[in-house]
Amino acid sequence: MDSIHKGWFSERGELWPGQALSLEIEEVLHDVKSKYQHITIYQTKTWGRMMTIDGNIQVTERDEFSYQEMMAHVPMFLHPSPKRVLVIGGGDGGVLREIVKHPEVEQVTICEIDDVVIDTCKRFLPSLACGFDHPKVRVEIGDGFQFLRNHPNSFDVIVTDAPDPIGPGVSLFQRDFFALIHSALREGGVVCQQAESIWLDLPLIRDIVGYCAALFPAVNYGIVQIPTYPCGSIGLLVCSKTPGADVTVAARAPTPEQQALLRYYNHPVHAGAFAIPQFARVAVDEAIAHGRSVGTDGIKVAEEKSS
């Protein structure tokens, strides 16, 4: 199957063999290769503008709100008072746009490795890139690993808007990355990471849930509907440094003013996202139990043995 054929773009990916979502396109608005990746903006016929990176759909204007709102508001409403926030990746600006809807926030830092993504979105996806315009937003162009190393005990909430675990993205789904996240969070901190699909990536999900259960006292995995991602949904891995926390229950509900700005998130949706299909529930619960039982030392020993 060709990626462009008779006016249709088709998304093929090695993580989802044998299936492809196709969207009808009217025009290629922009096509650029950065140092890191190949970025394309399409005008689709029924899903608004779309950005692909290396041929994978990142956002469409019609459904991006579900992902951005859940990535931002699930951790933000879990924290009683999120003042300092870090976004890793997320160069389209959508997660920023949501985070600044919380007046408690004093500063949001975004650490995006590829400034071409930011520049492209500012030009072609202003309804997302408006997130960069807020005076509380500070932009760092660089590597998330290095940034985390340089900022121990610094953030109340971290959102990792990670790419798929292929090529350079693989490192964002490994134990060392979660250990860095853990140390960059302040006491009571919360992290939300894009965590792939139960329909495609259950072995990976088991791994990362296990790593996090060894590091954090509270861990869970929720699901967000997003029609233009493979299989129509994506996972959120959510962890809290607060012992005994239940990440399925928001600490605060949106105010009426906040709720009026939201199209996907509401208080029941927060809890409902963690009510996941039985086959995934069993896998996630087993991974949490395993992670807890081995602990961080256990993971280190296992890694040394396997290396």
Add this chain to the structure above:
Amino acid sequence: MDSIHKGWFSERGELWPGQALSLEIEEVLHDVKSKYQHITIYQTKTWGRMMTIDGNIQVTERDEFSYQEMMAHVPMFLHPSPKRVLVIGGGDGGVLREIVKHPEVEQVTICEIDDVVIDTCKRFLPSLACGFDHPKVRVEIGDGFQFLRNHPNSFDVIVTDAPDPIGPGVSLFQRDFFALIHSALREGGVVCQQAESIWLDLPLIRDIVGYCAALFPAVNYGIVQIPTYPCGSIGLLVCSKTPGADVTVAARAPTPEQQALLRYYNHPVHAGAFAIPQFARVAVDEAIAHGRSVGTDGIKVAEEKSS
């Protein structure tokens, strides 16, 4: 975009313009035109066998369980003692397979208009069609409308496994159909109907929720993930004849033996399915309020005026 191109099947539909899910196929196993529709069975590369009707994906072996389990178990676990059950449509047998997991059931009747669907599934989709083998199952080949008219006050649970609202399917989404469902249900009866996608069909959903709110004391709309349906999810319209009922809370939980047979449904998933995105929540709540305010007389008056 062609429906078959270089070994890929693509699903195009007038209800979802500008988008198509494509699955790689290995072989067309069967292709037949019945009196009503065009039925095809494919061997896909990564989703097992697939049945399409008139070019629309009905089931794949890999993800059918989510739809069948939720269509069956949401209404079945809502009813305190479901003895007589009716399935309208559902000729693949999958909903039957789930319903007979409830030992309370005395008889399940399936009313399917097209016996060619049943015969095709018995031959090519035995993991679904096994539902027909149970001694409690009784098969009626015929029109659901006529069957409902002939069976007032007869069923504890009705599952309407309806096709999309195009052509003959349109009538299954109109007020008269829900009035017939209402009269065919016994006191305390529950209906679950396939009710399309919040991402594609919100105006239709508002209509049918409104019709049902005028007829039933308890109405709600839930969502099921199913990767191979358009936008990756589908809706369930669930209504109960019990005043004050909350259809989001199951009356009974699965026994451990039942749960062991289920891959999607569990007690939290039942409730979580009704925690729907804010844009859909607002639309559904407004439709319920409107349906309640006009009542059945109001709908009749409105219809007479418009005709």
